[in-house]
Amino acid sequence: MIKTRSPHIIPTMKIEYKLKPLCERRTTPLDCSHPLGFGQLRTDHMFLMDYENGQWQNLRIQPYGELNMMPGATALHYGQSVFEGAKAFLHNDNEIYTFRLTKNCERLNQSADILCMPQVPVEVQMQAIHSLLDVDRIWMPKQAGASMYIRPFLFATDDNLSVRPSEQYTYCVMLSPSGAYYEKGIKDSISLLVSTQYHRAVSGGTGAAKAAGNYAASLRAQRQAQSLGAAQVLYLDASNTYLEEAGAMNHFHITKENELIIPFFTDTILKSITSQSILTLGEQLGLTVKQQQIKLSDFINDIQNGNIIEAGGFGTAAVCTAVGHYLFEDGRRITVGDGNVGPIIKRLYETYTGLQQGKIAAPTDWLEHVASAQEVK
Numbered sequence: 001m002i003k004t005r006s007p008h009i010i011p012t013m014k015i016e017y018k019l020k021p022l023c024e025r026r027t028t029p030l031d032c033s034h035p036l037g038f039g040q041l042r043t044d045h046m047f048l049m050d051y052e053n054g055q056w057q058n059l060r061i062q063p064y065g066e067l068n069m070m071p072g073a074t075a076l077h078y079g080q081s082v083f084e085g086a087k088a089f090l091h092n093d094n095e096i097y098t099f100r101l102t103k104n105c106e107r108l109n110q111s112a113d114i115l116c117m118p119q120v121p122v123e124v125q126m127q128a129i130h131s132l133l134d135v136d137r138i139w140m141p142k143q144a145g146a147s148m149y150i151r152p153f154l155f156a157t158d159d160n161l162s163v164r165p166s167e168q169y170t171y172c173v174m175l176s177p178s179g180a181y182y183e184k185g186i187k188d189s190i191s192l193l194v195s196t197q198y199h200r201a202v203s204g205g206t207g208a209a210k211a212a213g214n215y216a217a218s219l220r221a222q223r224q225a226q227s228l229g230a231a232q233v234l235y236l237d238a239s240n241t242y243l244e245e246a247g248a249m250n251h252f253h254i255t256k257e258n259e260l261i262i263p264f265f266t267d268t269i270l271k272s273i274t275s276q277s278i279l280t281l282g283e284q285l286g287l288t289v290k291q292q293q294i295k296l297s298d299f300i301n302d303i304q305n306g307n308i309i310e311a312g313g314f315g316t317a318a319v320c321t322a323v324g325h326y327l328f329e330d331g332r333r334i335t336v337g338d339g340n341v342g343p344i345i346k347r348l349y350e351t352y353t354g355l356q357q358g359k360i361a362a363p364t365d366w367l368e369h370v371a372s373a374q375e376v377k
């Protein structure tokens with residue numbers, strides 16, 4: 001199996017450790033008998049650093065807690081704030097490995113660029129995240145299907161009410177031991193509301209960034225979806241002609257010719273790392289994986305005439321989630337296959353989580369070992 005043995009043990013910038021006293025930290029592993037939920041738990045510490053005078057400085061790991069920020073901070077008023085979502089896994093060798101984390105660090109910088117924010121060197125992000133995972137390693141969940149969800153984020157801190165890019169920023173990483181995003185995980189399919197009233201993004205906007213404001217703007221559509229009995233929204237382009245993506249997932253469907261089709265990555269769609277991984281794995285999954293522009297009318301016809309046999313969403317949090325039903329604002333509803341999780345999606349889920357958990361050989365560099373403090377210092 002190819003696992004890259006920590007290239008992050010040589011600190012590129014010095015991190016100051018201001019840790020909790022040992023008596024206030026978790027000392028025993030998490031109880032395996034309780035479901036964890038998603039994104040609810042916090043570990044003992046967080047990583048922080050500040051951007052001032054054009055430089056990143058004051059790298060520190062300190063107890064998880066309140067942030068110091070002025071009420072006039074640009075992030076609070078004008079939403080200059082971006083984030084990432086990645087995962088780390090405990091393997092059978094009892095060591096921790098991050099999964100495709102470099103990709104997340106690179107994407108944070110792409111989002112930062114879209115929002116006129118400074119770049120955070122990928123090496124520094126990697127060092128920050130690996131160091132934090134090491135400090136809080138006792139929090140690694142051991143439940144089947146669980147992982148450490150990693151949430152890096154970057155936000156503007158200038159105390160200034162002019163609408164302009166901030167000159168000061170904070171980069172923070174927090175960790176959340178987590179289970180499945182959708183409560184029933186791979187056991188159950190979800191329903192999506194096809195929204196023609198609300199749109200997530202328009203061309204020329206910020207849809208391809210993991211920008212905080214995109215998620216605030218999605219809440220109203222999500223509220224409508226939930227009121228109509230759907231878990232999430234399937235967004236269309238602004239002309240309501242083509243499929244875009246679903247809530248916190250890229251959308252995909254599988255045809256009876258064994259093709260897995262994901263909409264093209266445009267400037268209105270987040271370039272999902274899970275989708276990119278599936279595109280790379282391609283034939284290894286026994287499928288022809290490709291990207292296409294997908295017309296809503298063709299999509300509906302192909303579900304109804306049986307050409308489309310399974311559909312779902314890809315994302316770090318939701319992994320690979322089956323969509324059993326599409327609901328429409330006028331009350332119509334169509335069902336994919338028998339509405340349950342199909343065999344291909346089950347197999348995709350098993351393969352993908354197998355790669356993440358080190359049970360199936362992953363391509364070079366996809367998994368990176370988290371070195372322990374003795375190796376770091």
Ligand SMILES: Cc1ncc(COP(=O)(O)O)c(C=O)c1O
Binds near residue numbers: 275
């Ligand atoms: C809008 C959106 N699309 C797609 C995804 C899936 O991306 P990834 O597979 O990188 O997690 C996410 C989650 O990060 C998302 O928020």
